Amino acid sequence: MSISIDTLDTPAVLVDLDKALANINKAQHYASEHGFCLRPHIKTHKLSFFAHRQVAAGAVGITCQKLTEAEIMAQAGLSDILLTYNILGAHKLGRLVNLARQVSLSVVTDNLPVIEGYDRVTAGADIPALRVFVECDTGGNRCGVQTAQEALALAQRIIAAPNLCFGGLMTYPASGKQAQADEWLGQARGVFDAAGIDIPAITVGGTPDMWTAGDMRNMTEYRPGTYIYMDRSQVAAGAATIGECALSVLATVISRPTENRAIIDAGTKTLTSDLLGQDGYGHIIGHEDSRITALSEEHGTIRSGEGASLPAIGEKVRIIPNHACVVTNMFDHIYLVSDGKVIDRLPVVARGGVS
Amino acid sequence: MSISIDTLDTPAVLVDLDKALANINKAQHYASEHGFCLRPHIKTHKLSFFAHRQVAAGAVGITCQKLTEAEIMAQAGLSDILLTYNILGAHKLGRLVNLARQVSLSVVTDNLPVIEGYDRVTAGADIPALRVFVECDTGGNRCGVQTAQEALALAQRIIAAPNLCFGGLMTYPASGKQAQADEWLGQARGVFDAAGIDIPAITVGGTPDMWTAGDMRNMTEYRPGTYIYMDRSQVAAGAATIGECALSVLATVISRPTENRAIIDAGTKTLTSDLLGQDGYGHIIGHEDSRITALSEEHGTIRSGEGASLPAIGEKVRIIPNHACVVTNMFDHIYLVSDGKVIDRLPVVARGGVS
Structure with missing residues (x-):
C-alpha cells in the first residue's frame, strides 16, 4: 500500500x-x-x-x-x-x-x-x-x-x-x-x-x-x-519541535464564508476541545499566521492573521493538535505515513473500552 | 435483558x-x-x-x-x-x-x-x-x-x-x-x-x-x-430540566485522596473537555453541592462544597454531562435504561467515520 x-x-x-x-x-x-x-x-x-x-x-x-x-x-x-x-x-x-x-x-x-x-x-x-x-x-x-x-x-x-x-x-x-x-x-x-x-x-x-x-x-x-507523537502543547512546554510532531490531522477547507474565515471539516469530534493552555485548537502547518479560533462538533473555524492568506475551498491542511492522545482516541483508524505517502491504515485497537 | x-x-x-x-x-x-x-x-x-x-x-x-x-x-x-x-x-x-x-x-x-x-x-x-x-x-x-x-x-x-x-x-x-x-x-x-x-x-x-x-x-x-438526550448546557439555557436529561455517565469513585477530593474514572475521554460556558465538567446527580473541577484523560476530580459529603471509594455516581452529543461519540456502546434497569446495549453505529 x-x-x-x-x-x-x-x-x-x-x-x-x-x-x-x-x-x-x-x-x-x-x-x-x-x-x-x-x-x-x-x-x-x-x-x-x-x-x-x-x-x-x-x-x-x-x-x-x-x-x-x-x-x-x-x-x-x-x-x-x-x-x-x-x-x-x-x-x-x-x-x-x-x-x-x-x-x-x-x-x-x-x-x-x-x-x-x-x-x-x-x-x-x-x-x-x-x-x-x-x-x-x-x-x-x-x-x-x-x-x-x-x-x-x-x-x-x-x-x-x-x-x-x-x-x-x-x-x-x-x-x-x-x-x-x-x-x-x-x-x-x-x-x-x-x-x-x-x-x-x-x-x-x-x-x-x-x-x-x-x-x-x-x-x-x-x-x-x-513523546511518541508529540503535539502542540509539548512544543509549547519545550519538549519537542513542531518538526518532531508525528501526528497530524488532515482536514479539508469546506467553506470560505468571508475573506478572513475558512471552515474546515475538523471540529471537537476530531481535534477535541482540549486547549492545554494553548491559544486556539491546533497549529496549521504552513499557515502559521492563522489560528483555529473556534470548533463546533464537525467544523473548525480558521481566522487569518493580518495580511495572511487562507487556503481555498477544497484545499487540504494538516494540523498539529494541541493534544495528540485525545485525538487518536476519537478515530477508529489512523493512517501511517512515510516519505509523504500513506503506507498503512491501522485500527486504534485499544480505544472505546471501559476503564 | x-x-x-x-x-x-x-x-x-x-x-x-x-x-x-x-x-x-x-x-x-x-x-x-x-x-x-x-x-x-x-x-x-x-x-x-x-x-x-x-x-x-x-x-x-x-x-x-x-x-x-x-x-x-x-x-x-x-x-x-x-x-x-x-x-x-x-x-x-x-x-x-x-x-x-x-x-x-x-x-x-x-x-x-x-x-x-x-x-x-x-x-x-x-x-x-x-x-x-x-x-x-x-x-x-x-x-x-x-x-x-x-x-x-x-x-x-x-x-x-x-x-x-x-x-x-x-x-x-x-x-x-x-x-x-x-x-x-x-x-x-x-x-x-x-x-x-x-x-x-x-x-x-x-x-x-x-x-x-x-x-x-x-x-x-x-x-x-x-433535545432527545438534553444535557447540562441545555438546562442552563432553559431548554430542559435536569430531570428531563436522558443521558448520563455512570462512573465509579476510585480514590479519595483527601477529605474534599474524590477521583472518578471519567475524564476527558468520557466527558470531554467541552465546557459550553458551564462551571465544571458535569452535574453529579445527588451531589449538587460538589463540582467536577478538573479532568485528565481517564480521571475526573470532584471537589466537595462547604459541608458537603463526597461519595466513598467504590461508590458509583451518575453525571449529566455538559454536552451529550460529544459524550455519546466517545463510546462504542450505550446502555438503554428503563425503570432503573439496563434493558439493552446498543452500538453507536454512526460514530468514528470521516465527515
Whole structure:
C-alpha cells in the first residue's frame, strides 16, 4: 500500500512513522544514557504496533491506563504491563486476575479498599504474586496518598497479603513539578528506610518533563506517553519541535464564508476541545499566521492573521493538535505515513473500552 | 435483558429510554402544534434505533452532519436525509451519488465549488434531482453565505444545473440569535420574491432555542439534535430540566485522596473537555453541592462544597454531562435504561467515520 495523502477522505489522523520511530529512539537513548528504565504509556497511541516497537527499542514494558487497554495489549503479545489505575469491583477484578495469568502484571493503589480487592481476588488464585505500586500525590492533585506515612502503611498492607508483592512507588507529577516530586519521593525513601522496607522501583511519568528526568535522584522508571507523537502543547512546554510532531490531522477547507474565515471539516469530534493552555485548537502547518479560533462538533473555524492568506475551498491542511492522545482516541483508524505517502491504515485497537 | 445498572463496568453511558421518548414526543408535539416540520439531527445519538423512533413520532426525516452518518442511517432504513454539510472531493461525491440512489437526499452548499461538484457528479447519473439548500450565516459565524444576494446567486446556479433542484435556505443560528436569524431569512425572502424564485423550505436548527421556534415567521422546518438526550448546557439555557436529561455517565469513585477530593474514572475521554460556558465538567446527580473541577484523560476530580459529603471509594455516581452529543461519540456502546434497569446495549453505529 502506498497511496497519496491527498486521496484520503477527511478528517483523517496521519502518523508519520519515521518521526514516531525517531521519537521512540530518542527517548530510549536518553533513558539508557541516564540509567533509568522506560515504560511508555500506550494511552497515546493505543496501538500494539507501536507498543511492540517501543519494547523492541529497549522499553522494559508498557503502561496502560485502562483495563481494556491492558487486555488488548496482552492479547497482542505485550508481556509486561503496568496498569496505573486503581481497579475496583468484582467484575473488573476478575478480569484483572485473568490478565495476570497472561502477562507480568503490575497495578497501583492509593487506598485500602483497592488493596483489599486485590488481596481478595488473588488469594488462592493460581497466579504469580501481583505486584502492587503505591501511588503518591507529589503535587499533581489527582490520585495518590498525601504523605509518605500513608504510603508506608499501604505498602505494609500489601506485603502482608499472601499473593501481593510491593512493587514500589508510583507518581504522575504535574507538569513542571518534577523537582517537587523528586523531593517528595526522597522523603518517602527515608521513611521506608527507617521502617526497613525496600522500595524495589520508583516509577514516574510525563512527557513534558522527560528531558530533565535524568536529574531526578529518586526515580528508577519513567512512563512518558505523548513523546511518541508529540503535539502542540509539548512544543509549547519545550519538549519537542513542531518538526518532531508525528501526528497530524488532515482536514479539508469546506467553506470560505468571508475573506478572513475558512471552515474546515475538523471540529471537537476530531481535534477535541482540549486547549492545554494553548491559544486556539491546533497549529496549521504552513499557515502559521492563522489560528483555529473556534470548533463546533464537525467544523473548525480558521481566522487569518493580518495580511495572511487562507487556503481555498477544497484545499487540504494538516494540523498539529494541541493534544495528540485525545485525538487518536476519537478515530477508529489512523493512517501511517512515510516519505509523504500513506503506507498503512491501522485500527486504534485499544480505544472505546471501559476503564 | 434486564440487569442492574450497578453491575456495569464503568465508565458507561446510560440513556433513559422513557425520558428520551418523552423528549422526542414533546418536541414533535410542539412542532406539530406550531405548524412546522421536525427533522431531528442524529449527530447527538448516532443510533438508527432512535432515528426510527423520531420518524415514527412524526419527523419528516432526519439530519446528518457527516456522509458516514448518512450512509449508516440509509443502510438502517432511514429514507429521507438532509446532510447539512458541504461535500467536496471526488471520492465523497461518488459516495453521495450512491447515497442518492438509496434515499431521498438533500444536501447544502454555501459556495460555488461545492455546487460545481454536485453538478458534475449528478449530471448524467441515474438518480432523482439532488435537492440542494443554500446555507446562510445568520449570525452563527460558521458556514453560510453572508448576504441574501449571495444566496440568490447560488440558488440560481443550482436551478441552472440539470440534475440539481433548489431545496431552500438552511441556517444554524447561534444560540440566542433566533430573532436575528428570522430577520435575516425574512430579508432573503424579499430578495428571492423580487427575483421570482420560490423558496420551497427554510430549515433552521438548534435545541437551545427550540421552544421559541414557533415565534419564527421565516422557518418551515426545525433540526434540533440534543433535545432527545438534553444535557447540562441545555438546562442552563432553559431548554430542559435536569430531570428531563436522558443521558448520563455512570462512573465509579476510585480514590479519595483527601477529605474534599474524590477521583472518578471519567475524564476527558468520557466527558470531554467541552465546557459550553458551564462551571465544571458535569452535574453529579445527588451531589449538587460538589463540582467536577478538573479532568485528565481517564480521571475526573470532584471537589466537595462547604459541608458537603463526597461519595466513598467504590461508590458509583451518575453525571449529566455538559454536552451529550460529544459524550455519546466517545463510546462504542450505550446502555438503554428503563425503570432503573439496563434493558439493552446498543452500538453507536454512526460514530468514528470521516465527515
